[in-house]
Amino acid sequence: MPLSANNPDKKSWLHVDKNSDFPIQNIPFGVFLTRDDVITIGTRIGDTAIDLGALHQLGYFKEIPLTDDIFLQDTLNDFIADGRKTWRAVRNKISEIFDSENDTLKNNNKHKEFVLFRLDEIEMQLPVQIGDYTDFYSSIEHATNVGTMFRDPENALLPNWLHIPVGYHGRSSSIIPSGIPVRRPKGQTLPGDTKTPIYGPSKFIDFELEMAFITTDANDLGEPIPIDEAEEYIFGLVLLNDWSARDIQKWEYVPLGPFLAKNFASSISPWIVTLDALAPFKVQGPKPLKEQLEYLQYKGKKSYDINLEVAIQPQGAKETVVSKSNFKYMYWNMSQQLAHHTVNGCPVNSGDMMGSGTISGPTKDSYGSMLELTWKGEKPLEMKDGTKRKFINDNDTVIMRGYSEKDGMRIGFGEVSTKLLPVYKKK
């Protein structure tokens, strides 16, 4: 099916600001609560949210084989399970409905009243029920920085790193959409050179700048996904702030990996931007430094050029951008990650989420965590309000943004913005 929705010359009859992340070529998918307290699946063009449940009820998708309630759900899981052909047909149809040369909905005020919402009339929800969440560790700059700081600068990368897209399982229950605040966690830490751990609030709360992809039903138990088919099973991407408590992590993570240091919260941007919308921004990935095993070898472009930035906004002050990175720096791409994840027959389902790992770039201002940006807190960052940060303070808001841009077209993700609240106190 042709990607007519990607036509760069198309304009929408809905207003779209020049620098909007959401031109008619984007057409992301999300779930929102409307002014009438109804949960629906929707998309967004410019600053207008579009109720796909209402559009479908009004008959606008009648040529596409869809169940009646496919958009009247509180998650995208069933729609994503319908597969790539359906996603493309729906995205192309939306593009047609809102094309500046199509008057049908444009001139129907009654329909528009049902279908269109201002952003301040809706409340974005988690777009999918995430069955399993996997987090990879695929940025060579990040892995090298961490290895240099905590192990051996001469052998910063562990022996398996250049062979395996290293990953681990995260916690689904604490994945939250942009806007939901996070509490500073308590836990066990072993401060400085002491020998007995203490219990109390984490002192080193960090963000991790990541992207994550959402999958469709991909395989049965026991059946691997070949690398050249992997992208067929990726619905789209979101921004991910994988909150981390560095002091808890340091004490707990040997030998089974990070646990409570990560599972208190992971924040995602609410609009899933489809892999189809990002197709024009495919680029060649970094050259392998060592030969990779056959099941990880791929042909063509499998990396994506997506500009990323992180800002910290102290309470009542202006934000300060602290990092600018790019998704294209990832040493291991999504196809390699998915092929590796399933090489043992592990089943991947609709709504599963896989994070990239912290996306650090080659320069010091492109690192994807405070741990790296302040080099373990040795070089604090100065905020615009004059205060300094080694890690994240209570009541700071961390904001991540991302967009692709080429030949005057910009496809973006909006933002994931999360405030860090002080520790929980029993009422």
Next chain:
Amino acid sequence: MPLSANNPDKKSWLHVDKNSDFPIQNIPFGVFLTRDDVITIGTRIGDTAIDLGALHQLGYFKEIPLTDDIFLQDTLNDFIADGRKTWRAVRNKISEIFDSENDTLKNNNKHKEFVLFRLDEIEMQLPVQIGDYTDFYSSIEHATNVGTMFRDPENALLPNWLHIPVGYHGRSSSIIPSGIPVRRPKGQTLPGDTKTPIYGPSKFIDFELEMAFITTDANDLGEPIPIDEAEEYIFGLVLLNDWSARDIQKWEYVPLGPFLAKNFASSISPWIVTLDALAPFKVQGPKPLKEQLEYLQYKGKKSYDINLEVAIQPQGAKETVVSKSNFKYMYWNMSQQLAHHTVNGCPVNSGDMMGSGTISGPTKDSYGSMLELTWKGEKPLEMKDGTKRKFINDNDTVIMRGYSEKDGMRIGFGEVSTKLLPVYKKK
């Protein structure tokens, strides 16, 4: 609410073999497909499966506030979310309906035809949709054995082990009920002293003898569960075979923990035995070897005396019991695990599953994995058919069983039985 269902003197009008795991004092919960191809929630007394959906439709639970379709579902999640008061009321009511002194259902042949099934008429399903699966590492004997084999016999336990109920996140999508076969996984390994990894079938497939508990909705994001309330949120337990590929594990697990070595399959017994049914088998746990932080300190008995065994059945041969262990050996108990898991505010939901980690006992015949039983393959085990095993062979079936016994009463789990098939070949 009194646990009248636990009355040891009660008999059922349904036949129960003397050594059955399922006397009227058990009343576990499960999900099965009936002879009419209907999925329902049920329980079991002796070798009779009981359709709770049918019982409810016939009005047998009318005094209990339950939604009409609570048992007509393909998972127990909603019933478990109803909370402990409801579980107890339903279990007590089932006990009353099948009490030998109650003729109501016993004498109603029409009702019995709707409600009762022979075991060969049903097919057990996964009892819950598992949102998140966590696996702990709470047996001191297992952690010591692993540390002795792979690190340092003098310092077998890592520094954090006596302070933290160490755990990590597992994969929900590959959890399967007893009876579903598992395929030998392929993956990356680094054999012997080579320097370059190879890709192929795992050569060292192992079981891990574990138990797992299933939770109800326990807390909101950010809110810890105090240790003395933890058992309120535990619905019940199952047997867990946490399949492991030791060669894949060895190469991949540093620094983020086991991943593909574990997520190809985890098998559970299909009947969830409630914590209430196991109450008579509470025992004191092992004494802490080091003082534990306050949030992990508890009063009273929080361990459970549950006999466990593992058998290997080669294809076409008789089974050989290779290990006898007990759940009471766990150094960290379930209350400590749940308090630790939520101390940072990580939310726990209905249907989450938490594994104990391999349950090894103090003697060599009570170790919970082939890795330990054969000491890395150095001492192969002899099967009854004369063949030997270092690890699990293709077409072997691994069977785990568990039961509590005291004063002539036995409450058991049945079994989790899983055949290992050869590697996947593309059709």
